[in-house]
Amino acid sequence: MLRLAFLLLVLIALPDTLQAQVRSVEVRTPRPFGYFVGDLVRVQVDIVVDDGFAVQAASLPQPGPVTYWLDLRDIAIESTAQGDARRIRLNLTYQSFYAALDARALEIPGFALTVASERKDGVTTAKAQVPAWSINVSPLREVQPPPREDPTEYMRPDGRAAPMDMAPLLRWAGAFAALALLTLALLARDRAWIPFGKRRGRAFAGVQRSLRILARRPDQDAAYRESLIALHRGLDETDGRRVLADDLPAFLDRHPAYRPQQSGLAGFFTASRLAFFGRETSAARSQWSLRDAETVARDLAAAERTAGG
Amino acid sequence: MNTIRHGDAMLTDWRDTAARFQCEVGKAVVGQERAVRLVTIAIFARGHVLLEGDVGVGKTTLLRAVARALGGAYERVEGTVDMMPSDLIYHTYLADDGRPRVEPGPVLRKAEDLSVFFFNEINRARPQVHSLLLRLMAERSLTAFNREYHFPDLQVFADRNRVEREETFELPAAARDRFLMEIGMEAPRDAQARRDLVFDPRFHDTDALVEAIEASVIDHAAVSGIANAIQHSIKASPEIEAYVVALWEALVRPAEAGIRLPGVDMTALIKGGASPRGLAFLVRAARVRAWLEGREFLVPEDIRDVFPEVMAHRVFLEPVYEMRRETIVPGLIRAVFETVPAP
Numbered sequence: 001m002l003r004l005a006f007l008l009l010v011l012i013a014l015p016d017t018l019q020a021q022v023r024s025v026e027v028r029t030p031r032p033f034g035y036f037v038g039d040l041v042r043v044q045v046d047i048v049v050d051d052g053f054a055v056q057a058a059s060l061p062q063p064g065p066v067t068y069w070l071d072l073r074d075i076a077i078e079s080t081a082q083g084d085a086r087r088i089r090l091n092l093t094y095q096s097f098y099a100a101l102d103a104r105a106l107e108i109p110g111f112a113l114t115v116a117s118e119r120k121d122g123v124t125t126a127k128a129q130v131p132a133w134s135i136n137v138s139p140l141r142e143v144q145p146p147p148r149e150d151p152t153e154y155m156r157p158d159g160r161a162a163p164m165d166m167a168p169l170l171r172w173a174g175a176f177a178a179l180a181l182l183t184l185a186l187l188a189r190d191r192a193w194i195p196f197g198k199r200r201g202r203a204f205a206g207v208q209r210s211l212r213i214l215a216r217r218p219d220q221d222a223a224y225r226e227s228l229i230a231l232h233r234g235l236d237e238t239d240g241r242r243v244l245a246d247d248l249p250a251f252l253d254r255h256p257a258y259r260p261q262q263s264g265l266a267g268f269f270t271a272s273r274l275a276f277f278g279r280e281t282s283a284a285r286s287q288w289s290l291r292d293a294e295t296v297a298r299d300l301a302a303a304e305r306t307a308g309g
Numbered sequence: 310m311n312t313i314r315h316g317d318a319m320l321t322d323w324r325d326t327a328a329r330f331q332c333e334v335g336k337a338v339v340g341q342e343r344a345v346r347l348v349t350i351a352i353f354a355r356g357h358v359l360l361e362g363d364v365g366v367g368k369t370t371l372l373r374a375v376a377r378a379l380g381g382a383y384e385r386v387e388g389t390v391d392m393m394p395s396d397l398i399y400h401t402y403l404a405d406d407g408r409p410r411v412e413p414g415p416v417l418r419k420a421e422d423l424s425v426f427f428f429n430e431i432n433r434a435r436p437q438v439h440s441l442l443l444r445l446m447a448e449r450s451l452t453a454f455n456r457e458y459h460f461p462d463l464q465v466f467a468d469r470n471r472v473e474r475e476e477t478f479e480l481p482a483a484a485r486d487r488f489l490m491e492i493g494m495e496a497p498r499d500a501q502a503r504r505d506l507v508f509d510p511r512f513h514d515t516d517a518l519v520e521a522i523e524a525s526v527i528d529h530a531a532v533s534g535i536a537n538a539i540q541h542s543i544k545a546s547p548e549i550e551a552y553v554v555a556l557w558e559a560l561v562r563p564a565e566a567g568i569r570l571p572g573v574d575m576t577a578l579i580k581g582g583a584s585p586r587g588l589a590f591l592v593r594a595a596r597v598r599a600w601l602e603g604r605e606f607l608v609p610e611d612i613r614d615v616f617p618e619v620m621a622h623r624v625f626l627e628p629v630y631e632m633r634r635e636t637i638v639p640g641l642i643r644a645v646f647e648t649v650p651a652p
Binding site for chain 2: 236240242245272277
């Protein structure tokens with residue numbers, strides 16, 4: 001009698017315990033419409049089970065064709081604790097190959113999943129049923145309008161952008177170009193570049209230029225003498241008279257801007273005397289070389305720009 | 310034992326002597342450094358000098374000082390309107406016995422030892438006297454008493470004041486051309502020198518002043534030789550030759566050289582002058598200056614330094630400009646040096 005009562009109790013309790021092992025199944029689907037051939041459908045299934053249960057891998061759907069129009073591309077499973085229960089989350093990726101001619105609803109079939117709990121006294125299994133759900137597929141292109149020979153005719157013309165007004169931009173560009181040219185002209189004038197090469201008050205810039213040309217001459221002695229003459233003419237032009245060696249102090253008094261070059265100029269005059277009037281060009285060159293001449297000319301040209309404004 | 314002196318060393322010694330000479334003369338003539346220097350150059354260039362300036366600026370003192378420091382025989386005559394050439398050569402007088410005598414005059418008295426002949430107020434003498442001087446200066450010789458007299462060491466110093474024009478005779482161009490230099494003398498500008506000249510009694514007694522100068526600093530008999538040595542040892546490069554010729558050209562034809570002077574028609578300014586002899590004198594004087602500066606070659610500064618004194622009196626202007634000569638010629642010379650490039 002007592003044995004019968006126990007069996008009855010088990011029978012009554014069993015479905016209850018079965019129910020309790022899978023607590024809930026929830027399918028989260030993306031939008032149910034607007035799918036075209038080849039689109040991927042990603043689904044998330046959350047199954048909450050009693051603690052200790054795990055999915056039996058064999059019961060998982062296998063990637064591959066599901067129906068003639070549907071493939072399961074990928075399945076991923078993750079399991080996390082959720083209070084005293086356990087949440088099993090499946091991420092399923094389907095791909096639809098249904099080439100629809102009109103908009104229609106298609107059902108993605110559900111499947112059953114087995115969860116199992118291993119204990120000392122045996123294995124307890126339970127089933128979780130994932131329900132089917134449906135998506136609406138649409139044809140890739142319209143069927144209703146009459147067919148056209150040239151497919152581009154189906155294309156709608158591009159939206160028209162408002163025409164830009166170029167005039168202000170062109171005006172700015174012109175203004176900046178003029179400004180750039182003006183600046184270049186001012187720079188060229190300051191440096192006595194080509195169109196201003198003979199400019200008054202930039203004698204040493206010309207000297208510097210001719211020294212650069214002379215330095216490339218093969219006959220160095222002749223080039224040296226011409227360089228000295230070029231420097232003489234630069235000094236003459238700057239002073240408006242012929243400047244001889246003895247005039248250097250007076251020259252520097254009249255043009256104090258060149259005072260820092262006093263020693264260079266003194267060296268130049270000594271070398272010039274030796275080269276032209278002492279007939280000893282090579283001795284002069286060893287004392288005061290063409291390089292010194294270029295240095296002095298460069299410094300004089302710089303001083304001239306500073307002084308001349 | 311005599312040591313044989315190298316030629317260059319001899320020139321160096323003489324340069325020191327020349328410096329001492331200038332220093333000695335400078336003791337008597339203050340504030341006239343440039344005039345003293347130019348006279349020194351003239352002595353070593355063996356050239357005659359004409360001093361020009363106001364009355365009482367020290368022309369005569371300078372020449373007396375130079376004559377004393379130079380050594381050698383010294384003669385002096387004063388130019389007067391009635392002076393005739395024979396007055397320079399002959400001295401005629403009635404002797405104690407009542408008979409007329411003719412003896413050598415100032416020029417011949419010291420015979421061939423004469424080293425300084427000082428002609429005071431030369432523009433008061435007649436052109437006949439100037440002509441006599443022509444030969445004396447150019448050839449350093451004279452014919453008198455039926456024989457030739459030679460004066461190898463002679464230097465003629467003359468002075469002329471530019472204040473008076475009455476009873477004076479302008480020197481003929483040929484005579485002016487024979488002077489190496491015409492040195493203009495002015496009262497010193499330096500305030501201290503002026504004060505000394507006015508208040509220091511030392512400068513009031515010219516005889517004592519000249520006496521204080523060391524006599525015969527220079528051996529006058531050796532000057533000819535040393536002058537020759539200077540002329541041969543100072544080198545002139547082709548550049549300086551070209552420079553001098555360019556200066557000459559610009560001086561004679563200023564319009565073509567691009568020289569402009571205010572208020573002057575440059576094409577009708579120069580009548581003549583600037584003779585080759587003048588240019589030769591210029592280079593002679595410049596060489597002496599180079600030697601005094603201790604250089605062995607000529608530089609343009611040498612030319613420029615002596616140019617006004619050597620060349621200015623050799624330039625003859627058209628008569629319309631002759632009266633403005635004293636402003637035009639210095640301006641022209643300055644413009645020439647500002648125009649002609651060196652080298």
